[in-house]
Amino acid sequence: LSPRLLHDPRVNVNLQYADIENLDTRIARLVEGLPTEDERLSELIQSHQVGFAQSSPDAERGNKVFIRSCSICHSVRGQGTRIGPELDGIGMRGLDRLLEDIIDPNRNVDATFRASVISFHDGRIATGRILDNDGQVLTLVDYQGIEQKYVLTDVSNTQQIKLSSMPNNLTETMTENEFYDLLSYLLAQRQPPAPTNP
Numbered sequence: 366l367s368p369r370l371l372h373d374p375r376v377n378v379n380l381q382y383a384d385i386e387n388l389d390t391r392i393a394r395l396v397e398g399l400p401t402e403d404e405r406l407s408e409l410i411q412s413h414q415v416g417f418a419q420s421s422p423d424a425e426r427g428n429k430v431f432i433r434s435c436s437i438c439h440s441v442r443g444q445g446t447r448i449g450p451e452l453d454g455i456g457m458r459g460l461d462r463l464l465e466d467i468i469d470p471n472r473n474v475d476a477t478f479r480a481s482v483i484s485f486h487d488g489r490i491a492t493g494r495i496l497d498n499d500g501q502v503l504t505l506v507d508y509q510g511i512e513q514k515y516v517l518t519d520v521s522n523t524q525q526i527k528l529s530s531m532p533n534n535l536t537e538t539m540t541e542n543e544f545y546d547l548l549s550y551l552l553a554q555r556q557p558p559a560p561t562n563p
Contacts, residue, residue, distance in 0.1 A: 368395040373402070373533070378526055382482060382490050406469040409536070413464055413544070420545040427550025430543045434535065437510035441554055448496070448506050449478060449531060454557035463551055468536060470529035480530040481505070483515065484522040491515070494530035495523070508532045 370376050371392050380388060400408075436445030441452045455463065465472055483491040483505060493507040503515045503523070508530065536544050 369399060369405075371396050378482060378528065379490055379492060382484060406533075410461075410464045410468050413468065413536070414460065416541060417460060417464075417545050417548055420542065422542075422545040422549035424546070424549040424553045426543070427546035427548070430539060430547040431550055434538055434547070438506075438531070442556075446510075448494070448510060450475070452551065452554060454554060456552040456555040457557070460548065460552065463548060468533070470531040470533050471527070474527060474529045478530055479525050480528045481523055481525045483520055484524075485515075485519050486521045487519070495525075506530065 371380075377392075380392075385391070431439075431441065432444070435452075438449040439445050439452050440447055441455075458466070478494060480492055481495050483493075483503070485491075491505055491507070491513065493505040493513070495503060496506055496512065497504040498517070501517055503517055503520060505513050505515065507513060509532075539547070
């Protein structure tokens with residue numbers, strides 16, 4: 366595996382809970398010479414700004430990409446689920462902010478959608494967003510949008526972390542053209558959500 370994985374905050378936070386001897390020293394040695402994650406993500410955002418400007422994206426194709434890759438956690442005009450934020454009106458943010466939100470989701474994280482690390486008495490660790498805790502069962506949604514339920518008596522510790530529950534490798538799950546189609550579709554969503562009645 367590439368040592369670049371050690372820059373991934375999701376990997377790193379799980380390692381911190383794994384009780385590995387001399388972890389920081391070992392990580393520093395493995396990632397020596399690699400660009401920092403901030404540098405890599407900034408370069409990725411800039412390259413996609415240029416790529417999008419030179420592409421011919423299609424919002425209709427982007428809708429299909431959204432259904433396949435995003436609707437598991439997000440909704441637009443009632444299409445999809447509400448594990449993550451609703452994306453009605455997301456196009457008002459503009460291209461630069463959209464690229465930042467997708468490529469570097471940990472940069473600006475709403476506290477409501479932060480991830481948590483769950484430690485268990487048997488040494489297991491789970492990471493994701495807590496959806497519900499009824500006092501007996503804790504419901505967690507992981508980075509693939511899959512809900513998991515855990516009995517609270519098995520849980521030893523729960524800690525919210527300053528990371529998004531959204532994966533930061535979305536661009537790796539589709540082709541570059543598909544990503545530009547998705548951006549085109551999201552940029553077209555300029556109608557804000559309808560107000561909810563009290």
